[in-house]
Amino acid sequence: MTVNTEALDRQVHEEELGHDARRGGMDPALLGMMLFIASEVMFFAALFAAYFNAKATLPVFPPEGAEFIDAFKFPFLPIIMTVILLTSSLTMQLATMRIRRGDRTGLNRAVALTLILGLAFLVLWAWEYVLLLTEHDFGIDSGIYGTLFYTLTGFHGAHVIGGVIGLGVILSRGLAGQFTKRHHVAFEAVHYYWHFVDVVWVLLFLTIYLLK
Amino acid sequence: MGTAGAHAGTYVSRRSTLLEWLTTTDHKKIGVMYVVTAFTFFMIGGVLALGIRTELAVPGLQMIDEATYNQLFGMHAVMMIFLFVMPMTTGLANYIVPLQLGAADMSFPRINALSFWMLLVGAILIVSAFAFGGAPTGWTLYVPLSVRVQATGVDLLLLGLVVLGFSSIFGAINFLVTIFKMRAPGMGLLRMPMFTWTTLVTAVLLLFSLPVIAAGLIMIFIDRNYGGGFFDPAAGGSPILWQHIFWFFGHPEVYILILPAFGVISEILPVFSRKPLFGYKAFVIATAAIGALGFTVWAHHMFTTGAVFLPFFSFFTFLIAVPTGVKFFNWLATMWGGHLRFDTPMLYSVGFIALFLIGGLDGAFLAVVPFDFMVQDTYWVVSHIHYVLVAGAVFAIFAALFYWFPKMAGRRLSERLGKVQFWILFVGTNLAFFPQHMLGLDGMIRRIPDYSGNAGWTELNFISTIGAFLIAASVLPFLWNVFVTLRKPMEHESDPWDGNSLEWATTSPPAPWNCESLPVIRSERPWFDQKYPGVGHGPTPPTRPETEGASS
């Protein structure tokens, strides 16, 4: 098929010209991931801007009718979630150290652990939503506070889902033995992404649950 | 390495099948699909503009009612900006940038294809808004109006724009990685052609502004459909917040539309003057400065809200005139003392300088806050928009199409038809948009379907409408030109304009792998240096290519 030969030609040609691989520096896929994360930062920046705008302009915040979601009240969900995500960042870092040493089994274990922690976070995330919706009658339409709360945590949760899917992919590839000490770009990409999701959560935790 | 010239004409292209087009990941095919899609929407958006102008030709509501009119200008703008100019410059960059870099393709060919197909999905969503109550909000989608409008069309528009946004974010990442990672050996950042440079800065602007508007659009969507309160003052939200979000994107957006145009002009002027670009580094710095300043001026669209610190935004808005001025004067200096050849691409480039200037000066007026109080939301602004976008972006796009058509299609467009088209468009543009200055000064506001016969605006509006139809008429020779030219056999002229940059060093059209070998790259005009040894930047080329690292 033409497509294949074209691709092959291109590859051979690139080898000749010394593109990509031989240029040194960051791998293109990783650079792409960094740029994507940069754009994600702007996305969350806009959401945070909305939050701080409301906080700065309203006489009382949260406005009357909505109660501040306190992290220090039973069942301490936000705090548990924070601990879980921070731990998952550590396990992800562990995975990186393992593969950089060429320890594939260690990589797979650490990734699996991260994946489980990610799933646990998602469960708690859903649980918190259920609690708020049913027991506190606090929904996305409960004024600006509800809208901000659900949009910010919702988009963060969606990103965790994305990260968990990414973890699943690299776990299966890791189990298939596709990563080596030298070649594990896909893993590195997910690794960056997971840390990013984590950092966003820490900021969320600080602004939404702590800063009154 | 042999000279690239030796390969000219060795690759004979074969007509691709439809399936090959649909499944392609070749940056050139994707580029062509972008260009064709974009031009289609130029014509649709233009027909909407003709609707606007016909209704405004004389006082009274002749053709359409208020409700219909209110959909026209927003849809017109959305199509022209998001479905015409942006895809057009993306398409051109898709085709040209890898060639100029001496690369075989984009860094992520499949993501490149994905971007294009997402564009189509977004376009379909936006067009379908027409069928679902339309989107009578203007392209600025100001809240609370756009939250309150009861029409599914608005939701479709929002979704379509979000999809387009992500298509462009992926595109921007692709361009950035390609530019950083796929430059041919020897091509340092400061040896890249200007069009590639403007594509780079544009991609940065896209990357940082689009996510913000995506978030904003989603907020409107939440307010509309899930009872959110982002923009509802009764719920504690803020209508002004949307304007900040929109213009934080919106102003960089206008430079996203114009920077590639600046790049095109900076490619064409040197070639047709047979001189190097005057002050290459100044161009690079000015481009970066415009990009950076573009993020500091958004609230000049909000001078009349009474909610922003006016002097700050006024100051930075003024400041943008400086790097733009540097470009202008360096363009003029590029032409100075050259051997100017007025083929159609050059004609359009000079026309661009002549008329974009008016739009730029209009902009400088608008930066004068007390004057903006008078003309904000009047036809003065409409005039500004169209001098920078029609006389600016559209002229540059036609310049680019005439300039690169021979590369893409292997044959030149007819010069005679091209010149006819240029002069009709030139006259039409001025007739359509110059009188709008006077209308604006006289207090005719925008986005109204009708005006009083007693206002004394009838003549000026009528002239403007005639101009609009001339613009439309100028498109016909172009369509005919493309049609006729494509029926002629290929000439396979690899370098019809005696060009400077690497895209002219390969066959026309280029082989799927782009080029067999590359000249030595010692300046931003590697192909020129090779053709005129001892004249340009580089000394007589050595036989072995330099290794990377000596540059950038």
Add this chain to the structure above:
Amino acid sequence: MQASGGRGGRLARLALLPAAGLLLAACGVQPNNNPTSDSLGPSLFGETANGIGFPHDVVTTEGIASAGLYLPIFLIAVAIFILIEGLLLFMAWRFRRRDKDTGLPSQVHGHNKLEIIWTAIPALVVTVLFIGSTMVLIDVEATSEDPAVVVDVEGFQFGWTFKYMDPAAYDPVTDKYAETGIVIPFSPALPSAEDPAPVVQEAILPVDVPIRFRLNSLDVIHSFYVPAFFFKRDVIPGRTNEFEITIEQPGVYGGQCAEFCGLSHGRMFFTIRAVEQAEYEAWVAEKSGAAPTTAEAETGEAPEGDTEPGAEDETSEEAA
């Protein structure tokens, strides 16, 4: 309408200059000016329509200061325009490629000194423009301690309510002035079969005293725009926008909503009639006497609907 003679008139004519050719071309084009009377279809405007046919004058102190900026900027723009278009034309003629031009022209890559010059000069020009315009801006934005007249303007889809407030009775807690009961409503009055020439409401205002407008919206964003004031300010829900003007010339000045606000945005008119102060006071007195809803004369705090006959010594008069 006013004869065009003020600064605004000059302003519009100046802009016309470069377009003289265009206008000549337009001679002889006389489209129908009176669309209601024939088959062109319905018009949104009657012949006695609200606030259109904007006067060319600029009639407020602030507006005159702002409009005064136009001429200097225009001249600078014309100078830049002539310089650049002149160079283009000159080069197109002087440097066009001739048959003898077979070689390459000298390959100049740049010239640092020149480039610095044409960075510095525009930088200087825009700095001057910035300083000049900001000084005017500060004057335009300035508000007085005690305005003579306070008008609360409420915008809504698709009309306006002008509420005359009592300038002496300001409540800092609610950030509101007390109502006087004088209310002028504007709604898109269309000429219809029953009412071919609907009564045109007018908001009467005195000349030569500072008038404070306080803008509020009941629904979406509108914009308060009077071309003769050379000014507009957005009318935003959940926010009070204030500004002050002093009208210098008696006359009728049309205003219109300038921010797109939905279906009938193009018909959101209002009309202001500026009159001598004595006439204004008489009007207020008449209004207060006739209006069933008049505010307490003394306190100015009486709620709407509180009828008080002899409330003729209106507080706003006293302040004026």
